[in-house]
Amino acid sequence: MSYPSTLDAQGLRNWATRAVGELSHRRDEINALNVFPVPDSDTGSNMTHTMEAAVEELNNGGDVADALALGAVRGARGNSGMVLSQVLRGVAESTVDSVIDGGVFARSLQQAVELVDRAITEPVEGTVITVLRAAAEAAENAAARPSATLHGIVSAAITAARTALEHTPSQLPALREAGVVDAGGAGLVILLESLLAEIEGTAGHTGLSEPEAVTELEVIFFFEGDIEALQAFLTPLGDSLVIARATEHSANVHIHSQQAGTVIETAFGAGKVTNLRLEVLPAYADPAAKKPVSRRVFAAAPPGPITNLLESAGVTVVSPDAPITAEEEDIVLATGLSTDTGAGRVVPAQSLAAALAAISVYEPDNSNTGAVVAAMRDAAKSMRVAYPSQETPQSIIATCRDLLAEGGEQVTILSALDLDEEEISQHLHVDVMALEVPDIATEIGVE
Template identity: 45%
Template sequence: MAPDVSLDGTALLSWAERAVEALSTRREEINGLNVFPVPDADTGSNMTFTMEAALAEATRLDEVEKESAHAVAAALAAGSVRGARGNSGVVLSQVISGIAQAAASGNIDGECLKNSLAIAVRLVDRAITEPVEGTVVTVLRATAVAAAQAGRGLRETAVAAVDAARTALMKTPSQLEVLRSAGVVDAGGAGLVVLLQSLLDEIEGIAREDGVIDSFGAPLSAHPVTVDNAVCDGRHGRHRELEIMCFIRLSGGNTLGSLRATLAEMGDSLILAPADTDPDGPARAATVHIHSSVPGPVIEELYRAGEVSDLRLEVLPESPQVETLHRAVMALAPDGPLAELYRQAGAIVITPGSPGDDATDTVSRILAELRSRGIGEVILLPNGLLTRREMVSAELAAHAADRTMTILPTARLVSGIAALAVHDPEQPVAVDSYAMAEAAGSMRTAILQRAEKAALTLAGPCSRGDILVTSGTGVLLVADDLQTALEQACTRLLGRGGELVTLLLTDEAAAEIDLARFTDQLPGVNSAVERGAEIEVMVYPAEGLAHLAEIGVE
């Protein structure tokens, strides 16, 4: 076939036949990659069965209908949705449904392929309750983005899609710990690459026996990758679950949204893939997929919601042992109570070296922790205890060790505490880092230290022994004693509002400050807070702090 013509119904049907052959040929190879969400070695089989069901439905069309790309695509979509097996099969059915929706206006050209992939991403996002990065979902998204940016021709778009899918597939081990531990790429993503490559082969007119077959860089044996069986603490792949699949037509006032909300409480790996190919019509039928340890209530709920057919149950193998701490927060803190505070909050603590120590010592300890704990992603809280040079060295060392490091702008130990309070390892690292950086940045901070000599500051003259309150890079105020300095500093910091004051006090500061007096006067100093509102004060011992105290207001 010429490179940049469109696919009619006959060519689309030929692609479906080619895809079935390609998936069948590589079934065992893809099965061997299958370790997530459970190592049941059936992803290749499920995708092959789903594509066979799609093809069987399309071959029932009469000869006239087979010439229509829309009719063939709609039949492929209907067959794949009804015959979908497993997570990967349901995702595959949504990709084909995307083609059916995009092909409504005619043959499949470059623009149609772009739209198909974009629609498929939306359908998959809608179908999967808890998408996980590093899976076929990630590969599909990267494919759609690359296709959208490609040239107008069908071949150009398909080439961009295949290249992007392969690249995204190779990155999946860096996104999902269980893949990295097993040394494989995502099985569903591999199946999608096979599907797209078969489409490109069809567009280019390559004979089926000469189609591209590249290794996925993983074992090619028929035996699945083995993972030690053990209890898994994560949500995905819970111990001795059943995979439940069926096709459902809703009855009465039931909706897919209400069914999804109910089933989400009964298991994981939940997918509801609408069977309706009309994007504007109400979804009244869907393929359901869920892993659950309570199959009875799940099945009861399905029959309550509508007419159930093609009900299938499969006992899943015991869950693999997955290291749930694939991401960690690492914080710089002085040895002592502050370090213990950070540890209790879940951080890995690195104590900085003494002044004059080799800067590489701290960086080496950071890297050693990354390697010894098997951490793939780390969020680093420097807390004002790392120089810019040390941060550069730490990031470069992490990159060289194939670890992802995000350094947050925590200039003080107290702002690091604020960041750690909102850490959510369930979120993607970029989202988690953003929330933590936002929490640290919204905290107004100051430090209290004694003046070592008389000087003229931005806040006025000071004598040796006076208390300097520094906020940012400038002196905020000068006071004769710690009590006055603390009260006046909080008055300034609370002037723009706030409901929580965090104090880090050394033993020396704690001995000189009357906390009862301090807290008694707090409600009166904050004009931005409604009268009578209470301000919470948290006090932490901070021996080892380089100054007398730190204040944080948020």
């Protein structure tokens, strides 16, 4: 079979978007492997977030390879995310006009190895670094052959990466004792497999390529503009459309669609889009066969904007001491509740900002409640929260800067003060959502 000898800028963009879907789809699987260096079960989440940050940077225009590298480096989380960002940086430094051929790909991996070696002072064998080095060496050897092709070089790199991944338990006692391979290495293999799938033009992830299956993408983004017009545009393009308003002209948007490209183009044409995230949803054979999900989400929140925002996303808001009759499939956002939560699945949220982060990834149409809860818990856990020492705009901005020193791409501020979110955004150079909530001590979340 004949495959393209190069990938152009659009192909590179497609690879990155495909990788987001693959990593997101297998996030829980990668998280479960995470036992080294700390068993904190976040490697899959970190790598997914890093690729999401890379794809979001494409919104700012410019060279595709440079934008992906910049977004990944800025948004990198954890060691695994950092290594992934250096792979994209290697691509950016090896390509011209975002075009990748076999030679460019091989040089990209070699460059990534050099970048990672400089970034990590004490590299440990049996980790993602080992897998990356094996892939780079195999790609270099394959590229040296007279008949080398992009497809052949990428295939050789994947074969070597898979072999290196299988051997990681023999190199790290922590992996051997747990009976798992390295989580970061597994994520890197998925990234490379996504590239091969883009070259071959195959379907998203294993098990979803049956001809009769229908694959949907979950599209989530923050929108600023004419919300009524956007809703009219998006309604015919999918289902599970949720528009959670922050103000009259800004909202968090969630939709499931088989026309994700059209959804994204429509949104960009209608206003400003930020914090874009994509996730491949499980396939189903017949759209008409989908069964409605009978599930409720409960949360405690003060009256006003927070309650309005949660209710617009389908949440049942209760007072902190109100009894909850949650059933097994129901979800309870534990935000200051002082009563029994019943039999519901609890999503710990130590702050209102964390609760908003959790509800932003809620999938009302996903019947797998366990997967939904896992994603919401991950989002709540990822939200870093702080409280300014004084209730003044200056103190709030200073606290935001302290939080952003550890990274972040969006700031949520809940305050009794009437804050100018555009002015704060200009100070911080990130997206800011500020909600005026009466009688509340200012709470700042960064994600």
